[in-house]
Amino acid sequence: MKKLRNFKLVFGYEFKSLLGKKSTIITTIIMALIVFILFNVPRFMDWFSPAETAEDEKNPYEIITESTGYVFLDEQTGNMLKPMLQIEDEKIFSSREELVAAIENDELKKGFVVEEALKYESIWLDRKLEFEAELVLSEILKQMNISNTLIQKGISPEEVVALQSKEVESTTTVLGKDGTSNTIVAFVLLFIIYMLVIMYGQITSTVIAREKDSRTMELLITSTKASNLILGKVAASGLTAVVQLGTVALAGYIGFVLNKELLPQFIVEALSGTLTKEYLISYLYFTIVGYILYLFLYAALGSTVSKVEDVNSSTAPVSFLFMIGYFITSFSMTNPDSIVVVAGSIVPFTSLMVMPFRTAVDTVPMWQYILSGGLLLATTVLLALLSIRIYRQGTLNYGNKLGFIKSIKMAFNKN
Numbered sequence: 024m025k026k027l028r029n030f031k032l033v034f035g036y037e038f039k040s041l042l043g044k045k046s047t048i049i050t051t052i053i054m055a056l057i058v059f060i061l062f063n064v065p066r067f068m069d070w071f072s073p074a075e076t077a078e079d080e081k082n083p084y085e086i087i088t089e090s091t092g093y094v095f096l097d098e099q100t101g102n103m104l105k106p107m108l109q110i111e112d113e114k115i116f117s118s119r120e121e122l123v124a125a126i127e128n129d130e131l132k133k134g135f136v137v138e139e140a141l142k143y144e145s146i147w148l149d150r151k152l153e154f155e156a157e158l159v160l161s162e163i164l165k166q167m168n169i170s171n172t173l174i175q176k177g178i179s180p181e182e183v184v185a186l187q188s189k190e191v192e193s194t195t196t197v198l199g200k201d202g203t204s205n206t207i208v209a210f211v212l213l214f215i216i217y218m219l220v221i222m223y224g225q226i227t228s229t230v231i232a233r234e235k236d237s238r239t240m241e242l243l244i245t246s247t248k249a250s251n252l253i254l255g256k257v258a259a260s261g262l263t264a265v266v267q268l269g270t271v272a273l274a275g276y277i278g279f280v281l282n283k284e285l286l287p288q289f290i291v292e293a294l295s296g297t298l299t300k301e302y303l304i305s306y307l308y309f310t311i312v313g314y315i316l317y318l319f320l321y322a323a324l325g326s327t328v329s330k331v332e333d334v335n336s337s338t339a340p341v342s343f344l345f346m347i348g349y350f351i352t353s354f355s356m357t358n359p360d361s362i363v364v365v366a367g368s369i370v371p372f373t374s375l376m377v378m379p380f381r382t383a384v385d386t387v388p389m390w391q392y393i394l395s396g397g398l399l400l401a402t403t404v405l406l407a408l409l410s411i412r413i414y415r416q417g418t419l420n421y422g423n424k425l426g427f428i429k430s431i432k433m434a435f436n437k438n
Contacts, residue, residue, distance in 0.1 A: 029248070033255025041226070041263040051267045055274035062278025065285035084108045087160050092122045092134035100140050103167055122146060135160060140168050206356055208298070209383035213352055215268065216310050216376055220317045220345060223260045225338065227318050228325030230256065231414070232334045250411045257318045257407075264314065305382040308396060313375020316403040317341070323410035348373030352380045359385035369395045371402035 041047060084107075092114045095101025104110070114131070116122040122134040126148050133156065136144040141164055145157055170183045178186075283291060324337045351367035358364060359381055368377040368387070374395045381387050 029251040030255050030258075033251050034258050037230075037256050037259030038262055041259055042266060047263065047267065051270050054267075054271045058271055059274040059278040062275060062282050062286070065287075066282055084159065084163075087135070087156050087163075088114075090132040091156075092116055092125055092131045094119055094122050094134070094136040096136065096138045097140060100137055100164070100167070104137070104163070107163070119144075119146075137164075140164065140171070206384055209302075209380050210356075212306060213349075213376055213380055216314070216379075217345070217349055219264055219268070219310075220314055220375075221342065223264050223314075224317050224321035224341065225334070227256060227260050228321045228334050228338050229331060231322055231325035232328050232331045253319070253322055253411050253414050254407070257315060257322060260318055261311075261315055265311075302379065302382050305392070306379040309375045309378050309399065312396075312399050312403055313371075316371065316375070316399065316406055317345070319403065319406045319410040323406070323413040326410070326414040326416075344372055348376040352376045355380055355384065365391070369398065371399045374399050 088108050088110060093101075093104075093110055094116050095104070101115075105115070116125065116134075119136050122131075122136065123146060125131050126134055126146060129148070132148065133150075134146045136146065138144065143160065143164065145160075166187070170187075173183050173186075279286070320341055321338060324341060325334060328334060328337050348367060351364060351373055354361070355364040355367075355377060364377060364381065367373040368381050369391060378387070378392075378395050
């Protein structure tokens with residue numbers, strides 16, 4: 024009972040300290056507002072967008088009509104293009120020389136000399152990375168030539184339009200996972216895991232190092248066991264993150280429910296396709312257990328230093344290890360079945376990122392879930408026991424920074 028009471032005291036103090044920080048409160052509120060506002064963007068656009076009228080409608084061929092001049096050496100083609108593109112009379116020139124002069128005088132940005140039905144010249148004063156204008160005009164001329172040819176062969180304009188308007192009908196059936204729609208949501212949630220571990224892991228290391236630097240650790244270790252201190256700090260960091268992310272997730276859920284009918288269909292499909300029961304179970308399990316694993320690792324590393332300034336250099340290898348998992352996950356976007364990705368989804372220190380992402384974009388065998396989840400849980404328990412020993416050993420060392428390997432050896436040294 025005394026051990027449990029001490030754990031509650033440590034946990035309560037650390038949890039209030041972390042959650043009560045102004046930075047934590049402000050960050051949580053800002054993140055929740057951003058997520059909520061993002062889901063409300065379609066509603067805001069409806070409020071501030073005036074209703075379109077026929078006069079307000081833009082010319083669909085604006086890219087080849089805005090600040091663009093024309094010379095039609097082929098009169099028939101010109102007669103067809105003028106009404107179609109809604110070309111103004113002042114932008115039509117009788118010769119190439121007149122068009123060039125207008126462009127050189129900065130009256131126009133570009134111009135086209137239509138020589139034949141399928142032949143034209145584009146004229147620019149300064150041409151940047153611009154290809155779309157030529158592509159649009161080329162496609163229009165090509166379609167016009169097809170229509171004229173069919174009409175000459177006795178096919179009416181109505182039949183031409185009917186033929187050109189026919190679309191290919193296709194149906195897509197995905198029996199497993201649809202990576203095209205699931206990738207975006209899964210990658211966003213992956214980024215959340217990354218930020219969660221880096222941010223709270225660093226906080227946990229810094230808190231322990233600061234206690235050691237100020238000699239507070241000496242007082243704490245005489246009042247309660249090292250296990251209570253480590254477990255209380257890790258539990259407090261973990262719950263703080265859950266509260267923070269839960270608040271943001273709730274804001275996102277409310278925003279989604281309120282604006283579901285206004286959101287683009289691909290966003291709704293991506294969210295509903297990704298956030299399946301299988302994915303949510305995988306994401307929550309591997310995120311929570313993997314997050315706790317890294318917190319214990321950061322806590323152990325924080326115990327190896329005697330000064331707060333040494334925390335960054337001490338935890339750098341962990342950040343590098345975590346980055347490896349991030350890169351493997353990025354690679355899995357195109358090769359979810361590769362040996363590297365499968366191995367990364369099973370190895371404990373990378374599985375917290377790789378396995379949830381694989382679940383979103385690929386069908387994962389059940390034995391891999393069991394093996395990966397079991398290894399992750401076992402590694403977390405072992406690392407928790409190890410971090411307690413390292414923390415206890417750290418109270419005896421106030422000299423130079425110890426290496427992690429040396430700290431492990433000292434932790435198991437009975438002397």
